[in-house]
Amino acid sequence: MTSENNKERSMPVLTLTNLAKRYNRKVWGVRKMDLEVEDKEFVVFLGPSGCGKTTCMRMIAGLEVTTRGSIILHGKDITDLPPRNRDISMVFQNYAIWPHMTVYENIAFALKLQKKSRSEIDRTVKEVAAMVKIDQLLSRIPGQMSGGQQQRVALARALAVKPKLFLMDEPLSNLDAKLRVVMRTELKAIHQRTGATSIFVTHDQSEAMSMADRIVIMKDGEIVQVGTPDDVYFRSADMFVAGFIGTPPTNFFPVEMKTAGEKVELSHPRFAILISGSDADRLKNNGQNSLILGVRPEEIKVVPEKDSLLSVEVMVVEPQGSFQIVAVEIEGEIVKIVVGSAGKIQPGERLHLSFVEERLHFFNAETTKRI
């Protein structure tokens, strides 16, 4: 599961080895987590709720006791250290701004505890406040502020300590949709400016895709795939990832494989396609005849009837402005197709479709793993 970037690998800043968390000796929050995070990297933990991503982050922060495994930060084992000795900082989902302190006191809290000089504290507070654009609000009480402003205070507070590791637990999930997109951009800009190694937890795949250097996709307390946004999108490790990443998600078709000389033929009740080249070799080597074909919505093309693989009737059209999402039914399954906005498509219309052959995904029907 290595990234295929040519980036040279340096010493990891954070190493998680065999990390696991069990609640009440019964329920596993995180089963097994092995991960290396590099310097200045922006890593996103992505997964549906209950997948263990937040638990994992809380273990890194020291807010949960780890049941097993180790956490190494900058060569130091911090597994059993209390949060304050870990050199980390964190932005909480509900911001956790202390309501009995002013914005200034919130940001200065950690610096005061570090016994920094007054002038240094003042300088740092003003610097980070300017960075997140709340320099006008420093004397305010958080209770009177909007969610977006509280979010910025939480961010400023986390930035002020200049940590080795910057943790963000779904920081944007309580904001409205528009503000969320604005903050996304700002967060990315701040990251580029400070270069702080960051871990960001979210369940929103588009947030992950747009911000991450690398995405860690989790399910049921385990890592499913680690990779760049391109990796997880174009080379999804299994059907779960393919179905989770991208909107609308990947369409799946159960197919039977038949060898046809060099090539292989995949047949579905409604269509059959011939696969050649390295894809064909891989499929042959896989040895199983039943498999799942995955096709992303934008890799299904509307073509003239003579070039088509199959023809379908349009069920629903969802216009999106620059494109439209067309839903059709194939063998009882809803299949979604992304079509350009030119040429309005009407429900009931017949469409002739084909697949972009070099972008097909193949999955093992039993293990759901990528072939």
Added chain:
Amino acid sequence: MPDTTEIQDRETKRNLTPYLLIAPVVIYYIIFWLFPVINAVGGSFLSTSLDKGGIFTLANYKAVFKDPIFWQAVINTTIIVIISVTLEFFLAFGLALLINVKFRGSSFFLFLAIIPMSLPAVAVGAMWNSGLATYGWLNSFLIRIGLIDPSNKILFLAGTHFSRMILIILVDAWQVIPFMMIILLSGMQGLQPEMAEAGRVFGGNRWQVLRKITVPMLKQTIITAMILRIIAAIQIWLIIVMIFGFNRLPVLMEQIVLNIDQYMAEEFFRKGMALSVIVAVLVSGVSFIYLKASGAFDDPGSREGDE
């Protein structure tokens, strides 16, 4: 597996804090509650010093059960508890619903409403004692506003046994309704208004929304209010003694106080102990049945707050 022990070590270490925090309560209750209670229960089974003291006996209990006043007290207490808790619940619920609507002066009304619950029982006793007396303020007031004739004073305190009971129930209601109302009101304020609104959107009328949505969602709060009231109502006595004096309207707690504090003899003292054990068993039995019937024991985990 080799790391099993490690798992256990790390998990037990964390679990110690809550036990440290509750340790003082447990220790306190062992010394200042359990110990005296064992003493009292034990004492209720011992014979008096006149009668070869300190030997196990059921005489104290026999004395209680043979006493006709005890049975009178059981009946009186039962009637008072049933009527007063029911009455107080409905009135308090109505009041809570009323205050839960925002109106000008609602916070002042809330202040007013909670005064009676913080008043000393002695003051409440004095208040009604001076009010219900034949030449008390209630008669004065009724004469002044012309409701009754000066020659037809109402003899509140000289009524029948049952009217005395009703009087006590009303006076008790005057003081404790606010307490019940506060608990119900704070429960109501914790409900999301959308729930009731949704009920109305889907065509329920006010009454249906109350019955089918508000009350079921307040179940926990209602159980809490009721159980606290039931426990307190069984132990009602002071107001009765303040208004009527001892033995005019016997109830269980009053009989305990009477035996333990008023008659200065060991015989009565031990009888009082036996009585208090009986009352404790009664209170916990009734509470248990109520909690069981209302489903407070069902699935306690669901209220634990999830991870």
Added chain:
Amino acid sequence: MTNNLRRNAGRTMRMTTIYILVSGVAMIIIFPMFFLFSFSLMSDYETYSEWPKPLLPRTSVDYRMDHSGNGNFRLSIWNVSENDWMPFGPEELNRNPDEIKKLSRFLNNYGNTQFSEEEILTAMKLTDQDGFYEFALRKSLIHNYRRFFKLYSGAARSVLQSLYTAGMTIFISVSIGGMAGYAFARYVFKGKNILKLSVLFVRMFPPVAIAIPMVVILGKMGMYDKPVGLSLIYSINQISMNIWITASIFMGIPESLEEAAQVFGTSKTGAFFRVTMPLAVPGLAACAMYSFIYSWNEVINAVILTQFNPTFPVVVYKSLLGANAQVHLIAAGSIAQALPAIIFTLFIRKYILQMWGGVKV
């Protein structure tokens, strides 16, 4: 438009109903308290010689002095209910300094009015001039309160005992109860439910029955007849209440605030004192006042567990049960006892709903 009007009319109707109901309930709450207060301001004369009793306590009293024949004087008081002058004090009054002194005291004790010997002499002079003399005196409103404290010796000292007891009760029950309340609010641990129910169970054993063995236990500890001993008994009930209340308070403070403090440099304990504690102070103060009210009001345990150092409620209780109880004096004592409770209610008011919000069996 009409729809709107109808809706407005409906709303007005509803609000009117609410106001009528609310004022009705308010009356029921206020009247008894008002009359008790009114009684506490009445003089002996108003209490025992007027019927029906005045609804409002009088602030001044009208007197009339005239001749009783053979050169002596006679004093009358204006009886409002009878709407007539009624004789007040001795039938015959002469200028004897002893009798004048007695009359002055009589006016003070039975009419709650101040009239010095010199003023009586002046009044006599004016009566001689005009045949009669009418005068109004301001009634002393705190007279009964003064008399209550004078009559029931030790009442003043018992107030101190009560305050001390309440202070100790607050200290014990809020600290012990608060710790457990915090554990209930923040942790999931084995035995939590059993403990929660036992806390309720503690309230089921009649406190009187606990008080008796406690006489011996506290005696051995040297705490019998002392406020500390009493506060230990009061804490039995109050700790169980405070566990519920403080748990409710702490649940209202998000745990993430503490976690944030831990991440930003404090220990777990530090986070509690720097973040949770300051935020809980108003709620805890309300909880403390609640404990105060309980301790300040409690009677029967105090009766059993004190001997020479009774608390204030005991004094009032005994005065009420006493044979020659005087209604207006007891009213004064009761009002004096109720006053702190009412003042504290004023403070609690804002927090009371928050205090009970999370309380669940």
